[in-house]
Amino acid sequence: MAETVQVQHDEIAERIKRLQQLMTQAGVHASLITQHVDLYYFTGSMQAGYAFIPAEGTAVFYVRRSMERAVQESAVQVRALNSLRQFRAQLEHDHPAVFGGGTSSAQGVIIATEMDVLPASTYAKLAEVLAGSRRDCSLVDGSTLVRRVRMVKSSWEIGRIEAAAQVVAEALEAAVGIIKEGLTELELMARIEYEIRIRGHIGLMRTRSYNMEITTGMLGSGAAAAVPSAFDGPAGGLGLGPAFPQSTSRKAIGRGEPILIDIGCCIDGYIIDQTRTAVIGSLPDDLAEAYAQAEHIIRQSEVLMRPGTSSESIYAAALKQAADAGLADHFMGYGTNQVKFLGHGIGLEVDEWPVLAKGFGDPLEAGITLAVEPKFTFPGRGVVGIENSYLITDTGCRPLTRSPEGLIVIP
Amino acid sequence: MAETVQVQHDEIAERIKRLQQLMTQAGVHASLITQHVDLYYFTGSMQAGYAFIPAEGTAVFYVRRSMERAVQESAVQVRALNSLRQFRAQLEHDHPAVFGGGTSSAQGVIIATEMDVLPASTYAKLAEVLAGSRRDCSLVDGSTLVRRVRMVKSSWEIGRIEAAAQVVAEALEAAVGIIKEGLTELELMARIEYEIRIRGHIGLMRTRSYNMEITTGMLGSGAAAAVPSAFDGPAGGLGLGPAFPQSTSRKAIGRGEPILIDIGCCIDGYIIDQTRTAVIGSLPDDLAEAYAQAEHIIRQSEVLMRPGTSSESIYAAALKQAADAGLADHFMGYGTNQVKFLGHGIGLEVDEWPVLAKGFGDPLEAGITLAVEPKFTFPGRGVVGIENSYLITDTGCRPLTRSPEGLIVIP
Structure with a gap:
């Protein structure tokens, strides 16, 4: 219908790799990307949802809407984000290495997000959801990691x-x-x-x-x-x-x-x-x-x-x-x-x-x-x-x- | 130099009064307004800073820059915000009824802010500053109060x-x-x-x-x-x-x-x-x-x-x-x-x-x-x-x- 410029998939893979290196250095187990511009940078798509990027393993873009556009645009795997209440369970299922005993530290699972742009009330809600009933997961500021990669x-x-x-x-x-x-x-x-x-x-x-x-x-x-x-x-x-x-x-x-x-x-x-x-x-x-x-x-x-x-x-x-x-x-x-x-x-x-x-x-x-x-x-x-x-x-x-x-x- | 449309000062006073009524109903002692659009609404000025609106008493716009434009535009008192580290002391000095024994509840002083737009990291910094060394002040979500008044x-x-x-x-x-x-x-x-x-x-x-x-x-x-x-x-x-x-x-x-x-x-x-x-x-x-x-x-x-x-x-x-x-x-x-x-x-x-x-x-x-x-x-x-x-x-x-x-x- 009209030509559009799309970022190559191997370039997205390279960006994710660089973020993963910084996450490993910082002792962070995963990043939860929430801002539309950062989502575009790390997935190639600006659809609504959250991208979960483990320090080791495969990134997934959990999409609220539009699924069909995300599937067309995203260089990373796309899955439906059905319910925020079920999000922790969905992440545990999809990323056992992050939430299992493997990578989790004494302080529990550490997930980074863009606290420089994410509104405080959404942050509080996500932190609660991710902590789960075991309260074994904390959501920390990963904005410097993201800005460093994007620089x-x-x-x-x-x-x-x-x-x-x-x-x-x-x-x-x-x-x-x-x-x-x-x-x-x-x-x-x-x-x-x-x-x-x-x-x-x-x-x-x-x-x-x-x-x-x-x-x-x-x-x-x-x-x-x-x-x-x-x-x-x-x-x-x-x-x-x-x-x-x-x-x-x-x-x-x-x-x-x-x-x-x-x-x-x-x-x-x-x-x-x-x-x-x-x-x-x-x-x-x-x-x-x-x-x-x-x-x-x-x-x-x-x-x-x-x-x-x-x-x-x-x-x-x-x-x-x-x-x-x-x-x-x-x-x-x-x-x-x-x-x-x-x-x-x-x-x-x-x-x-x-x-x-x-x-x-x-x-x-x-x-x-x-x-x-x-x-x-x-x-x-x-x-x-x-x-x-x-x-x-x-x-x-x-x-x-x-x-x-x-x-x-x-x- | 060029004509500009400015909101009348008595209208700002009326808006503040309506917010104060909602704060009183909600058991909030003050609002800290941080977003530029909300600042414009409650002061008449969109300069950079924070407006402190006590549930009872006089609002003050603490301005980082530009002071001279804030003085021209603002319908509420303007004071320089010199240092975020000194902000709690400045507020205590200017608003003794809020921070003194008078209005503070058993849970301490409750201050509302726009958690729907304020970034999580800025929220965390402000909450820390306002809590002070006595940890007797909490920063809660006041976005519904603001949105209600503006509606x-x-x-x-x-x-x-x-x-x-x-x-x-x-x-x-x-x-x-x-x-x-x-x-x-x-x-x-x-x-x-x-x-x-x-x-x-x-x-x-x-x-x-x-x-x-x-x-x-x-x-x-x-x-x-x-x-x-x-x-x-x-x-x-x-x-x-x-x-x-x-x-x-x-x-x-x-x-x-x-x-x-x-x-x-x-x-x-x-x-x-x-x-x-x-x-x-x-x-x-x-x-x-x-x-x-x-x-x-x-x-x-x-x-x-x-x-x-x-x-x-x-x-x-x-x-x-x-x-x-x-x-x-x-x-x-x-x-x-x-x-x-x-x-x-x-x-x-x-x-x-x-x-x-x-x-x-x-x-x-x-x-x-x-x-x-x-x-x-x-x-x-x-x-x-x-x-x-x-x-x-x-x-x-x-x-x-x-x-x-x-x-x-x-x-």
Whole structure:
């Protein structure tokens, strides 16, 4: 009826194997995957249910609905989840090695789940169901295991992100032509969203963090872009009112003010994230200089990004460069509203691992995909900056973003 | 800079008062509001932080960021949330009546929070922080209290939903003109989304349920609309692939097949939800008859909907009418993929209370807003139906939906 892109079954097997290795290291006997995005990652299907992945043995996707679609899509075995009350008995029957004496520790069976996204009441219900009458099973947080596996992308996943990069580049090129004095931020954003949507954007950008929302990014001009917000990013934006207090507003775009176009899209589930800065006419000298500094920081980050370099050292280098340029107070937000990172992983969600931030001391690995977004905020005047997405390769990094760099100047 | 719609402070006070009455009845000493939509509802601001609402006394919004926007927006007192570790001490200081001997029960202080949406790991951290060193405070599920208060809308809120209804009606009228043979579902949906967005749609539709996603609704034609899905609605849709397996697909719209246009938008935070059925040419007789039955069911529902009628009795009446028409197997999905409801509350989220379903025995009340969506699914052929949103008034119900009824026929 319509062609769809499906993940290969051997790739799913590889993902499960990597999770199983982490589970074994962590002393966890099985993972119960509950979130729709994680279900898609580990089964190839986003139907409703739970995937049970033992540290050793065969994964099973217990499906509530739709069974027929799960059977078509899933790379792992599919069984009907008939009753939550019977779920423990069903698991005991299907996974005797987990629930039998074999692997269970003195503390009983330890099952990991995504406590970073699973609502507390559902967690409590599942923990009760899994504990069973013998109370010999505990449900612990396995979100770091899942995020760790998902952090390193396959060549198939990288291809999906590249497809998204191509779509957003085409959309930006198609939309930039309408920018003129008096056009509102909302009118420009609506056009960009139309251009990505007809090219296959799924219609939303998935986030993992509680309360975090992204429409198609953050498009803001002049003072409106520089308004602080609850959004955990370097530029929040005025938004459409207290009920959506971030990103695009109804402000008209003026001459000589920076237009921050931080946009992404989601193709076949995978997200790209990029930022370009535009201006009608020309920027004031100090903002033009800050924009040039943002490009310098991204050049420096490109040199540093390679397997073995820690995420936090790249952030530290950017902080130093901003300070050396006399722009410390403006970097990644202004003053007390600064955010404490330079970039973030991208993939099925926009807020993946790693984060280029203090505390992320682990070395980068080949296969990581991340967005690097140096930006400078000038309250009352605007935000300038650039954002590219990259793949960490065996020897360095490779840009995934397709849009040309440089300030976009509209006459 | 740009006008924004702000909720009146006395309205927030009234909402808090209603929550306090429910807390008192439930034996809860305070509510800790954590979700951004609930924060907006109870403070007028969606900035990041926690609102603490004692059963008796004054609510305080503890804000992490942005303080300056929270101060502008919030109808309740704003204080900085400096450190989660110090949060218990801060609450004890600010709310001595809650934490002192006064109101605390033998079980200690009972604080309610939204366990239906709060992630398990954040819940665990907050429960630990609030328990303090004396372990004299427990964090229980207060989601039903919040949902109960939010279920009954004020005239201000109803006005916002009516504004959304006007936007979606204009967008549908503007987009219907492009329907022709060979146009893809995605092209039609992209145009509708553009039309609602330039009119102020915030760019997303908020849902409360775990794993539930809605772009701008469900637009599907012929066989693609009838494909079952994980989505908890009468029509799932084929979607754009396993990574978004619902709603709009790339299928081309053909002559003589039903085009289900189930769309909504979100204006000033408030959602409208409506469905119209269109066709190029004419529907086969049996599908045309099923569409007429859907209109009959919505007429009957309008007669039944009034204060005092239970939600489940309206669902039961619709089931009976579908069965009497010989369409029981096709009603609200087909066969084992049927969903067990006729409608749902709308407001700040698309899946609000009440649900017109078995088990919802409470009587309707004036001020409830809900969508009623009788639909019939024919596998391999399509879905027909209608959906209007309504306000329950003192004496009956009033439609909020503005789009004309009837099958939309394109020559």
